[in-house]
Amino acid sequence: MIGIERLADVFVGVADTLVADFDVIEFLHTVAGHATEMTGAAAAGLMLSDLDGGLHYMGASDESARLLELFQIQHEQGPCLDCYRSGRPVTVADLTTDPSRWPAFTERALASGVRSVHAFPMRLRDQVIGGLNVFGAEPRPLDPEEARVVQALADLATIAIIQERLIRQAELLTEQLQFALNSRVVIEQAKGAVARSLGVSVEEAFDLMRGHARRERIGLTDLALRVVESPEGPQLLRPGS
Amino acid sequence: MNSSESSPAGAEERRRHVLALVADASADDDLQGLTAALQRVCRAATTALGLCGAAVHVMAESGADGVAACSDAEARAVAELQFTANEGPAWMASRTRRPVLVPLLDAAHDRWPGFASLALVRGVRAVFSFPLQQGAVSLGVLDLYADRAGPLDADGLAFGAGFARAATDLLLDGDAVGRAGDLDAGLSASLADRARIHQAQGMVMVDLRVTLAEALSRMRARAFASDTTLLAVADEVIAGTLTADTWTSGDTPEGSRP
Numbered sequence: 001m002i003g004i005e006r007l008a009d010v011f012v013g014v015a016d017t018l019v020a021d022f023d024v025i026e027f028l029h030t031v032a033g034h035a036t037e038m039t040g041a042a043a044a045g046l047m048l049s050d051l052d053g054g055l056h057y058m059g060a061s062d063e064s065a066r067l068l069e070l071f072q073i074q075h076e077q078g079p080c081l082d083c084y085r086s087g088r089p090v091t092v093a094d095l096t097t098d099p100s101r102w103p104a105f106t107e108r109a110l111a112s113g114v115r116s117v118h119a120f121p122m123r124l125r126d127q128v129i130g131g132l133n134v135f136g137a138e139p140r141p142l143d144p145e146e147a148r149v150v151q152a153l154a155d156l157a158t159i160a161i162i163q164e165r166l167i168r169q170a171e172l173l174t175e176q177l178q179f180a181l182n183s184r185v186v187i188e189q190a191k192g193a194v195a196r197s198l199g200v201s202v203e204e205a206f207d208l209m210r211g212h213a214r215r216e217r218i219g220l221t222d223l224a225l226r227v228v229e230s231p232e233g234p235q236l237l238r239p240g241s
Numbered sequence: 242m243n244s245s246e247s248s249p250a251g252a253e254e255r256r257r258h259v260l261a262l263v264a265d266a267s268a269d270d271d272l273q274g275l276t277a278a279l280q281r282v283c284r285a286a287t288t289a290l291g292l293c294g295a296a297v298h299v300m301a302e303s304g305a306d307g308v309a310a311c312s313d314a315e316a317r318a319v320a321e322l323q324f325t326a327n328e329g330p331a332w333m334a335s336r337t338r339r340p341v342l343v344p345l346l347d348a349a350h351d352r353w354p355g356f357a358s359l360a361l362v363r364g365v366r367a368v369f370s371f372p373l374q375q376g377a378v379s380l381g382v383l384d385l386y387a388d389r390a391g392p393l394d395a396d397g398l399a400f401g402a403g404f405a406r407a408a409t410d411l412l413l414d415g416d417a418v419g420r421a422g423d424l425d426a427g428l429s430a431s432l433a434d435r436a437r438i439h440q441a442q443g444m445v446m447v448d449l450r451v452t453l454a455e456a457l458s459r460m461r462a463r464a465f466a467s468d469t470t471l472l473a474v475a476d477e478v479i480a481g482t483l484t485a486d487t488w489t490s491g492d493t494p495e496g497s498r499p
Contacts, residue, residue: 170375192443
């Protein structure tokens, strides 16, 4: 277990990464690195679920952890999957004690030099979004203090990821809303301008605009923007011009 | 605010309570999906907080906006007044990303001379506007209208914010914008009134040979001068009863008349 001062550094460092220019993959690699350091384990990895509940490998402290994560996802068995499904920590001090529990995973893990696995859920309220998994080269239980610290790290990572997902989603929606609202507005304005300028109905004006946009291979919104640029803009749509 | 409200357990309990109230509220038969759900939020808030109405504005950062849902037609009219007046608490809430609480609309004449006078005529005495936001992103505003002056109490504020949260979640989850960038059909229909105003704006640009921005200012000025709504002015323009020839009366501010 690492000292209290270093522990404080780790948490302050993790919190710092949340402030600006947040990159979720970078962040998860950092978290995996910290989890190894905290427990003195050989490697650590993270899995996250997508919206449909499928698990994806997200980051690891090194290649061996990456392979073990991928292996579990592919074979749909292993401590990390059990942890994700149950929402509770799964801790195995020595994989050789009960090799029949996850036969394929255990064989693969032992071949990679992994003897112990400790899997922590990443959860918020009743939602489990993934897991943080620590792989040890030696058979060793985690003491309760260590387990608490790693779980706290997993919780912090969970909050960061959920926040990031919501913000990303909201940004995308405002962008789309903004575009949809703006293009609606300018198209309606152009319809009115063309209708008045050419003495046609609003519906006819819209048909004229659509026909013109198709022929000239420009977007309807772009055409509308040109139409409303000035009171003369609608002349663009005059037949023969 | 008492301790149960500020505790996480209290917040969680309130969230569930808000969702239960929304689920119990009714929506008009002709609404579906997102707009029906948003109307339920408006009606649940109106009932729970003893208001006369509520409305959800969607807003883009460019200033383009529209009323996505409302508790009833009267609430929609009040919400639309802010577009007529080009000012109001919802727009301020969206811009500042903070709730704008106006317990005494009578005292808000200096702040929003146009909106305050128009809303008071319609019997509104207090307005509470909550931004619909996720992180730094702002999607719109939930407006609450009361026909009695007076502040929301701590519970009312917490519930107001809770209903705003529910509306935000609906917008985020509700396929407001399709894959092709097209608006949800119900949302689109809800914004249709505004479309007539924009069409009329294009017509006035041509009729008066002014810029688009100027065209809208002239329409607003006319709505004020003739004590009518922007939509009514737009309908006159579209119907052709208000044309270049007839436009001169009551449409320009005093000083600029010829």
